[in-house]
Amino acid sequence: MVTVGFHASHEQISPAQLLKDVQHAEQAGFDAAMCSDHIEPWSARQGHSGFAWSWLGAALATTNLRFGVVTAPGQRYHPAIIAHASATLASMFPDRFWFAPGSGENMNEHITGDGWPAKDIRQRRLEECVEVIRRLHRGEEVTHRGLVTVEQARIWDVPDSPPPLIAPAVSVDTARRAAAWADGLVTVNQPPEKLRDMLSAYRDNGGRGKAVLQVHLSWAGSEQEAVAVALDQWRTNTYQPPIPWDLPTAGHFDLVGEHVTEEQVRTTVNISASLEQHAEWLSGYADLGFDELYLHFVGQEQAPFIDAFAAEVLPQLRAPGTTSAGTTAEPQLVASAAEPASGASA
Template sequence: MPRIGLHCSHEQIDPRQLLSDVQHAERAGFDMAMCSDHFAPWSKRQGHSGYTWSWLGAALATTSLQLGCVSAPGQRYHPAVHAQRIATLGQMFPGRFWVALGSGENANEHITGDRWPRKEERIARLEECVSVIRRMLEGEEVSHDGLVRVDRARIWDLPDQVPPLIGPAVSVESAARVAGWADGIATLNQPVDKLRDLLAAYRDAGGRGPASLQVHLSWAETEDEAERIAHDQWRTNVFAEPVSWDTATPAEFDIVGEHVSSSVVREHVRVSADLGQHRDWLREYADLGFDDIYLHFVGQTQERFIDTFAEKVLPELD
């Protein structure tokens, strides 16, 4: 069976509480953790968005877990600065940090005041950033003129072990594309057939390294409460591109999410009060070949979820 980790959602929980939650998850028996890297939440109801990189340093220093995040260089983050912070965490915590590099969403990147590029331009910009970051992590002094510009940038404190640069992918097409540069792939829960095709596309294109899955789920003592939590917290996260890419603010996400039903949310979040059902879903994902599965309970209070799943779900997956 794969390793099971906790996903830490900065958009939903303040950083002090989230640090306590990840420490709690380690004590309870979770194998690892990952987190988001956003400037704003997806909804005013979520209401948080701490700075990921400060939090990661604290989480790595106060647990022994492997941690990673999904992040977008190129607009909000200059790739040379991104390379430096990746290198620093890698140097301080050898073998315990990874980063997935994506093309970003307008909700986080518009804050610079720069134009939000078309998708094809964002992909090209990401690939330039990946090249810059990888070269710098290998010790090169890098200059680059393209969609991003870099002038004689060098990292002076290199990690002994370069942190893996993971390719996030939601579609079969993006999975095949990131295979050209990624040290592994990370994706979200989707229909099983689509996930099977996505993994096959990555491997067939030469993709190497581990495959990770982030699973959005909602559990509570009753089915109604599990559904209420999912609908309250995650109904603004159900939209396909380009809405998910191009919408700019939490207020706008709240408007487009006003008429999203609970049945639609259930297409994106694994909702059940039955722990056996959650175990079955996770076994199904494991059978597809995922090496790591990160559980994202979409509620804002994590303690009961962590304890219950650690006691009654995780042991049954060994």
């Protein structure tokens, strides 16, 4: 049976309210949660950016859910700091925490004042960071000199079971390359044929672990309201790379998003007032081979979404003898450019 989780969007909701929302999601019946890790929102209309690592400690301590976070070691975060933070969470909450290290986005990384590297350099830097983090999680003393520098680093409290490192990817090439180091794969809703190709590229090259999908969606009492929510909150997430990787601030994203249309937003957000339609879309994703679905309602008021989906959608996805809603319907979307809402390009 597919795991259905709640996506906690730090860019859109204050940390105190988001903590209440994830507690509500657990009480309503969601299985797990994941969150973004930004210092800059995608839009001034979103208007938030809590520190994910502080919030994760509170969320893990006040729920029984498993949590994941998509993050970016290498520039804003030294890899030893990510290794330290993740080891501490995994030690306190065994087998309840995973993280997805990505190559980063300029909107979060530019704050260091360092230059923004080309994508191929960022990818190599990420792979160095992964090696450093894994060694630190094993309790080694690490000195490393490359695209990142580490001098005699050691973590003294290492978890008995290191947290899984799940690869964030939105392209087939990145999924294929990640198979060499990742403990799983996470991506976002895209056309079924693209998702199949990504899963195949990862698995065929030896990729292990779970396949995770973050699903951007908008639901409301009417189609018009669902569209309005998506346009207001997620229209800055409709562009093909390298735009989402390279723009530096929310103001820049708002400028390029001024004239985005409903049709463009529908390429990255599943928009419908029908809960049955959302259940069919989610069923299609599960049938492609995803083990976990994390639902990201792109509005800022989460309670109505949590209650409605818990009552009407989650039971369909958990129907006995089916992976989800018992339908073979596939998500009818065109090309998606959205990144996992994370601060980590893929």
